[in-house]
Amino acid sequence: MTVEEREQRWAEAMRAERRGEAVAYERMLKEVAAALRRSLAPRLVRAGLNAHEAEDLVQEILIGLHGKRHTWDSARPFLPWLHAITRYKLIDFTRHRRRETTRRVDLPLEDWLKIVEAPADDASRSTVEVDRHLAVLPVGQRKIVRAIAVEGASVRNAALRFATSEGAVRVTIHRAIRRLLGAAEPTSTIEPSLRNEHDKHR
Amino acid sequence: MTSTDDLIRSLASTAGARRSASLQTAFAVTGAASLACALLLVFLVIGIRPDFADMAVRMPFGFKLAYTGSLVVGTSVVALYAATPGASATALYSLLPAVIFLVLGVLFDPTGFPITGRTNTAVVFCVSSILFLSLPAMILLFVAMRKGAPTQPLFAGAVVGMISASVGAMAYTLACKNDGTAFVAIWYTAACAIMAFIGAVAGHRVLRW
Numbered sequence: 001m002t003v004e005e006r007e008q009r010w011a012e013a014m015r016a017e018r019r020g021e022a023v024a025y026e027r028m029l030k031e032v033a034a035a036l037r038r039s040l041a042p043r044l045v046r047a048g049l050n051a052h053e054a055e056d057l058v059q060e061i062l063i064g065l066h067g068k069r070h071t072w073d074s075a076r077p078f079l080p081w082l083h084a085i086t087r088y089k090l091i092d093f094t095r096h097r098r099r100e101t102t103r104r105v106d107l108p109l110e111d112w113l114k115i116v117e118a119p120a121d122d123a124s125r126s127t128v129e130v131d132r133h134l135a136v137l138p139v140g141q142r143k144i145v146r147a148i149a150v151e152g153a154s155v156r157n158a159a160l161r162f163a164t165s166e167g168a169v170r171v172t173i174h175r176a177i178r179r180l181l182g183a184a185e186p187t188s189t190i191e192p193s194l195r196n197e198h199d200k201h202r
Numbered sequence: 203m204t205s206t207d208d209l210i211r212s213l214a215s216t217a218g219a220r221r222s223a224s225l226q227t228a229f230a231v232t233g234a235a236s237l238a239c240a241l242l243l244v245f246l247v248i249g250i251r252p253d254f255a256d257m258a259v260r261m262p263f264g265f266k267l268a269y270t271g272s273l274v275v276g277t278s279v280v281a282l283y284a285a286t287p288g289a290s291a292t293a294l295y296s297l298l299p300a301v302i303f304l305v306l307g308v309l310f311d312p313t314g315f316p317i318t319g320r321t322n323t324a325v326v327f328c329v330s331s332i333l334f335l336s337l338p339a340m341i342l343l344f345v346a347m348r349k350g351a352p353t354q355p356l357f358a359g360a361v362v363g364m365i366s367a368s369v370g371a372m373a374y375t376l377a378c379k380n381d382g383t384a385f386v387a388i389w390y391t392a393a394c395a396i397m398a399f400i401g402a403v404a405g406h407r408v409l410r411w
Binding site: 017018019020021022023025026029030033055058059062063064066067068070071072073076077079080081082083084085087088092 | 205206207209210211213214215216217218219224225285286287288289350351353354410411
């Protein structure tokens with residue numbers, strides 16, 4: 001579909017919606033969702049977020065589009081209107097996700113470190129066990145988690161050693177915790193399936 | 203993925219259901235209500251000028267009305283632009299008449315009155331009166347702006363602040379005892395700037411959707 005075709009098709013569907021034609025509108029929303037899914041994943045990665053969060057953002061944009069559809073003037077082109085909404089929602093989403101992430105990381109990190117610190121008297125056994133658990137992590141995450149949780153480095157020292165920022169170390173640990181929790185509970189398979197969908201679209 | 207499909211189905215099921223009023227209508231109604239509130243406050247709290255009938259036919263009052271009127275119209279057009287995603291930025295040109303009045307008023311003040319007003323407290327009284335008169339307008343216009351889809355909340359909030367101050371200033375022309383065009387141009391504009399700042403701060407919080 002070229003841009004002009006898309007513009008015409010979607011603008012027509014938006015006009016159809018105003019006449020109460022739900023079928024045309026639903027088809028358009030599906031097409032918009034598919035197009036957004038493709039274009040948003042790389043933009044989220046560039047903004048420092050995970051590509052699999054794109055689906056949440058797609059839903060946010062669809063809700064915004066629907067809730068504010070009366071602000072589209074049918075005499076004006078539809079795509080610039082949609083792009084402005086997409087851009088706004090992307091900025092809003094990344095801002096709030098980042099804030100949430102720092103908040104989410106702060107508490108569990110301290111708790112988690114305490115939990116790992118506790119059985120330190122039985123050092124050799126727990127190290128072997130931790131290593132076995134850490135095997136599910138990608139190399140980068142494993143290195144940082146081992147430095148902090150097993151070798152007892154501070155977040156700052158770990159950041160210095162791996163030549164990255166403290167924030168990045170915290171985010172990495174947060175991701176690692178999520179992954180470890182996921183590995184501990186085989187029922188939560190939502191994330192991997194979403195990621196596969198994205199690989200398909202890319 | 204299925205949750206998105208569910209969402210789409212539920213959104214589509216309400217197709218054509220809600221026909222809310224156009225933004226133009228919403229802003230026009232809100233603007234009129236705001237002006238009515240501000241006028242009411244002028245009559246009740248500040249009181250119109252004692253020599254109103256005499257002053258109303260002279261140039262300074264005409265200038266005040268023209269300047270505040272062009273501000274109200276210009277900022278309203280910009281507000282529509284701020285509330286509509288992907289709208290054309292040429293809307294910003296509608297502020298041009300107000301800017302011209304502002305420049306003319308400052309540079310070619312024919313009255314020769316001092317720019318700090320007739321008394322020491324003129325500036326403070328004038329600016330704070332306009333801020334006071336613009337408060338109801340600000341609340342009403344934020345409600346209207348939330349009906350729109352402002353994609354730059356900071357900017358949209360600032361514009362809401364500016365319309366409110368313009369409406370407040372327009373009502374205040376009935377009470378204002380300072381006739382210097384430079385005074386009007388500078389201090390009415392200062393009130394606008396303050397309200398724009400307050401609006402921007404508030405918009406950042408209030409106008410998320």
